[in-house]
Amino acid sequence: MRRTIVICAALLAITPAIAQKSRPHHRVAAAMPKPLAIHDCGRNVTLHLSAPDPTQGSLLLLELRSATQTVTEIKGTWDDREIPFWQELKPNEKSPNVWRALVGVDLELKPENYPLAITAKTESAEEIFCPATIDVKEGQFATESLKVAPNFVEPNPEQLARAEAERQRLRAIFATVTPDRLWDGSFHYPLTGLTTGGNFGKRRILNGKAGSPHSGVDFPAPAGTPVYAAQRGRVVLAEPLYFSGNTVILDHGLGLYTLYAHFESFSVQPGDLVDTGAILGKVGATGRVTGPHLHWGATVNRARTNPLELISLLAVGAH
Ligand SMILES: [Zn+2]
Missing domain, CATH: 2.70.70.10 (Glucose Permease (Domain IIA))
Structure with missing residues (x-):
């Protein structure tokens, strides 16, 4: 059979330092809660993960939704990196109270549990803290x-x-x-x-x-x-x-x-x-x-x- 596969090696050398880093402090513990797709953050705010246990090389979409109040000052970190959030109103949404963010799981990130931490404030200045776990699979x-x-x-x-x-x-x-x-x-x-x-x-x-x-x-x-x-x-x-x-x-x-x-x-x-x-x-x-x-x-x-x-x-x- 004629070989039709064409390949390249683009970015072969761009292995981020993170991929080789040992991360014992994030190692899976038996008592670690199972990753959830939806987290209740309190005050009618929920965090939605498109995949709580993504595989290496995949992308996750996070959504922080507030049912009643406007949420501001949203900040998030995952894998020691800040997660940039954005707001956009999709055609089927009435409320602008949805914040979204993309989380990239590097192709060679070690498969284990990684904590995700999101904080925000409601319009009445109440603090919201929304921790979650992302269980990266091989x-x-x-x-x-x-x-x-x-x-x-x-x-x-x-x-x-x-x-x-x-x-x-x-x-x-x-x-x-x-x-x-x-x-x-x-x-x-x-x-x-x-x-x-x-x-x-x-x-x-x-x-x-x-x-x-x-x-x-x-x-x-x-x-x-x-x-x-x-x-x-x-x-x-x-x-x-x-x-x-x-x-x-x-x-x-x-x-x-x-x-x-x-x-x-x-x-x-x-x-x-x-x-x-x-x-x-x-x-x-x-x-x-x-x-x-x-x-x-x-x-x-x-x-x-x-x-x-x-x-x-x-x-x-x-x-
Ligand atoms: Zn290629």
């Missing part, structure tokens, strides 16, 4: 063996230095939380005609050597196919990178980024504010690839997550 990812050009598996010192410098730059980009929410509404596939995609999280054996897991979804497509912005965002990077080839990164605000790799050519430049569906460039085969395809990734609060979950979780009318 992701079930396939392993594949692939052959790529040797210089991508064993780069020379110069190539290594370049890849490392790029890794640091990308880390700095993803650690930046733009306080404004630039996206509005549903996220869309970056190519036309797609309804799904696979190979997120796959563990890789490249030329016989264990590589990092695949941090995005690959969509095979002919070179020259237009690539579209999944949502509104600002271009923060549009340039050739060692592993991911010609790469575009969009900052959607609130710590959410989407990444598009291996372009043949660019249609945007850093600083551009692009709307949903804007053409970012054309599918190509630059960087570490075995053929033309688009690599699409999503990073939420520095966690590498499955971008397809942006489409399902933030679909307008889904909540």
Whole structure:
């Protein structure tokens, strides 16, 4: 059978420090309460989790809903990171008293229980404290063996230095939380005609050597196919990178980024504010690839997550 799989190794080196960190203080205790999808925070406020026990690489949507009073000063932390909340009125909602936030579970985050803490104030200045637990489960990812050009598996010192410098730059980009929410509404596939995609999280054996897991979804497509912005965002990077080839990164605000790799050519430049569906460039085969395809990734609060979950979780009318 002809092998049609095309792969890349975009962001292979971007393993956040968090993934290797030992976290004994968060280890599962037998007495730990079972994670719940809905928590009663008191004062007619409830916290809703789209998945109380997500797998590695998934995204969670949090909603803090207040039935009676306006809630302000909402703050949240998870996995030692601040969670940015936003408010938007969905078409089927009457009350603006819903705050939402995305929590990204990194692809390699150690599977165990992580406490989530949310605080807020009611209009009558009552404190709300809403603790919860998120039980991260191990992701079930396939392993594949692939052959790529040797210089991508064993780069020379110069190539290594370049890849490392790029890794640091990308880390700095993803650690930046733009306080404004630039996206509005549903996220869309970056190519036309797609309804799904696979190979997120796959563990890789490249030329016989264990590589990092695949941090995005690959969509095979002919070179020259237009690539579209999944949502509104600002271009923060549009340039050739060692592993991911010609790469575009969009900052959607609130710590959410989407990444598009291996372009043949660019249609945007850093600083551009692009709307949903804007053409970012054309599918190509630059960087570490075995053929033309688009690599699409999503990073939420520095966690590498499955971008397809942006489409399902933030679909307008889904909540
Ligand atoms: Zn890829």
